[in-house]
Amino acid sequence: MSILDPFRIGFRNFFRPMITEPLPWKQTRQRSERYRASFALVHDEHGEEACIGCKMCEKICPSQIITVTTGAKAKSEATGKMRGTCADFTLDLNACIICELCVQVCPTDAIVMVRVQERPSFDRNELMLTMEKLYANEQKKQNAWADGTKLIAMQDPGAGGGKD
């Protein structure tokens, strides 16, 4: 170890290729297909609100952040059958742990996750996803891969070649 060693090391590294990469300015990160971030409520194929207010998501939520108020039963204009409706739906994203269980249990695929996060805000109430915000998310944000039917089909022991 002599006093010239640092110079020798520096000289040798001068000719090596760089391992650092420039910061990718103005490039958004490519998220994978199954990426999930926030929530949306969707309309079904007839253009009606898909949520029937069955409270399944409220029951399974581990952090108990979903509040559903069931509305009166009404006749569907498209199919003419009686169906449940949802009067109010609130999801507190402040305490959400993004576990995807509410998406899995939804019988009508009404609640889905979207790929775009909510903007950070100075006000906690802005992260309370009300019914209006959730339906607006359906229009504004791209849906994530999963919905209830797909998740159930993936896990079903009968689907993948019989019970092991």
Added chain:
Amino acid sequence: MAVTLSHSLPVQTLPRTMQVGGVTVPVDLVTTGWPDPQMRLEDYDPEADLMTINMGPQHPSTHGVLRVKLWLDGETVVKAVPYVGYLHRGVEKLCEKLTYVQLTPIVDKNDYVSPMMNEMAINMAIENALGIEPPRRAQYMRSILAEIQRIGSHLISVGTWGLDMGGAIGGGATIFMFCMRERELLLDLFEELTGCRFHYNTHTVGGQRHDLPVGWDVKAKQVLARIVERSYEYEQFLVENPICRARARGVAVLDPLLAMECGASGPILRGSGVDFDLRRDAPYAAYGEIEVRVPTRTEGDALARAMVRVDEIRESARIASALLDGVPEGPICALKPVKLPGAVKLMEGETAYAAVEGPRGELGTYLVAQTDRKVGQHPYRLKIRSPSLHALSLLPYLCPGHTLADVVVIIGSLDPIMGEVDR
């Protein structure tokens, strides 16, 4: 016999060993007279001018909110007492109010550096109580994900330990950046599989929730090969960097008998030459179908514990690549998909224990079932045996006699995760 996978350390003659309680330990590490953690300060030296200082709970090198009370004689530690509980969130109590299918996303947050192991341990306990076994595809996936998660956890451990020792001046920031760069690749793999970079909720009772996407195995193998290639760089840093060598070699030599007495497991125990690994000795998931080589070191010091982690990175990459070749086709879950909170039902008073080899040692879950008319089926008591807590109990034994600066190295080499210690 000790398995040495690396070639950078000088070749050593095999140590003389002795048998203690059916376990082979190196003779040279066995010492007589451990430091007394309950030592009265009057017994030390009445003339000495001792200074009491608190390290933490907000100290950046305590890996969370660990508080260590230190009594110093000059710069030498006389007595050290760790205080835990600053991150207590009441997870075990919370689990008593939730049903079995809701537990997985909650226990994710215990050991926030390796959530995959937490999910696996709790679901294995529930499956043991139910008496069911996941399909083979799910078992393979569990092993693969666990090994990849182990690599990610060890990368954090080695990287932050380098940061503790060297900082920006000693080159520690370099290994930290290298480790974080590689860990990013692993998190991308998890994101592609589960949709989340962390806190996945991908295990469920009876199997997995997300199937492997098409082309995932090819990508995973490429990433693993890259990490193996780069792991030699970490080893070079740990062994050849003069600052790192001076600060870690010969520091906090751990007696294997003391380690076993305190219940330490994982890399801490293997760094002291005890050849113990649940993956090989009590196989679970798909580990029974593959050879698991257990890297051990016989130096017993802080450097040896870190080197065991680097060796395990390579070994885990090998296991995961080998398992990826043979993933069988079939269903990924033995039970019907969860539709209701009370989908899994256990008998009143049924108990089960399941242990997995986490990155820090034996991560166990003990479960007693209960039936409540109001809540439905939920655990009466859920005990999580966290390896970090047992590792921290070694701190009063290891610190005395070392300088204050060494305490940082010792805490880093034990690799405690406070979220798991306090739960």
